Amino acid sequence: MFQESRAFDQILGIILNFMFPIKMLLRTYSLSILMIDIVWVVVNAICAVLQASFELFRPPPLKSVRLETALVIGSGRGVGRDIAIQLANLGAIVICVDKNKRNNQETVDIIKKKGDSAVSYIYDITSKDNVENLAAQIKKDLGSVTMLFYCCGIPSPRSLLTQPPFDIxxxxxxxxxxxxxxxxxxxxTMKAKNHGHVVALTSVAGLSYIKDQMPLSVAQFAVQGLAESLMEDLRINKIDGVHVTLVHIYPFIVNDDTTDLRLRIPSYFGTITSSQAASSILESVRRNYPEASVPKHLLYLGHLLRILPRKATVLIRDLLDTGVDFA
Structure with a gap:
């Protein structure tokens, strides 16, 4: 009995001694694969940084929007109107949608006077039934929409300063x-055809809390999440012909001629017209940028605020607080 137990121990020892090098080899192999993956990620990350740096000096070429069917929601005034006008001027077939019939028709008339193509639809898109009816009508009249610009929900400087918050x-x-x-x-439809562009417009409320505007800030942050989720969905499903552009608009920068604003640091912020803002947005869209801002240089400030410790970001926000007031 003792000899049998001893023989069994010897056999077991041989087996374990044989398996130990195999386990070591497997662990070594797994570690090697992990190291290769890490190196691959680091190299590609460095290449991405270099490419982004290169594109600062030599941006990607502008794509044509000629004969694209562009749906502009909120085209009755402001940035939405100027986006619609400039898209039509670039040769796109513009679908102007707004709940204000008079304002929307003015936009369409401006476009048609220039000999460009536009059509007006009057809908309140806060109703799901209205959105479904709008989509059905557009598909019946014009076919597929290839570009979507949602210009609602971007507040004006006056609304941020003087209007109480809306119902949540x-x-x-x-x-x-x-x-x-x-x-x-x-x-x-865009996915099925592997062709299209969705543009998400957010305000500064999506980067930093605006006083007495918590519902708006929450909604603007959510729009960013929606845009980033769309990007990931397209990447995971390997759809490279549909693009998403997230644009941060700083309302205090866009002068809508209804307020006389005094900024805390005028030389840094300055103001631009809604036409200039629309031009900047369309340039970013036509270059297929995933993210942009109006004005452009504030995009990097947004990135900086994301990576710094909270105490540091609070100090920067206090420093760059527009301090907007009516002169």
Missing amino acids: HDTLDLTLTSYYWLIDQFMP
Whole structure:
């Protein structure tokens, strides 16, 4: 009995001695694969940084939007109107949608006077049924939408300063929920054809809390999440012909001629017209940038605020607080 037990121990020892090098080899192999993956990620990350740096001096070429069917929600005034006008001037077929019939028709008339193509639809897109009816009507009249610009929910300087916050449901419906419904209606066709562009416009409220505007800030942050989720969805499904551009608009920078603003650091911020803002947005869209801002240089400030410790970001926000006031 003792001899049998001893023989068994010897056999077991031989087996374990034989398996030990195999385990070591497997661990070594796994470690090698991990190291190769890490090196691959680091090298590609460095290449991406170098490419981004190169594109600062030599940006990608502008793509044509001629004969694209561009849906502009909120085209009755402000940046939305100027985006619609400039898209039409570039040769796009512009679908102007706004709940204000008079303002929207003025936009269409301006476009048609220049000999460009535009059509007006009057809908309140805060209703899901209205969004579905709008999508059905557009598909019947014009076919597929290839570009979607959602210009609702971007506040003006006056609204940020003087208007009380909207009801939370109204704010979310206008800024986020309606946008989701529109994407749900038009994105599947873009994916099927592997061609299209979705533009998400957010305000500074999506980068930093605006006093007394918590519902708006929450909704604007959510729009950013929606845009980034769309980008990931397209990447995972390997759809490279549909693009998403997230644009941060600083309302205090865009002068809508209704306020006389005094900024804390005028030389840094300055003001631009809604036409200039629309031109900047369309340039970023035509270069297929995933993220942009108006004005452009403030995009890097947004990136900086994301990576610094909170105490540091609070100090920077206090320093660059627009301190907007009516002169």
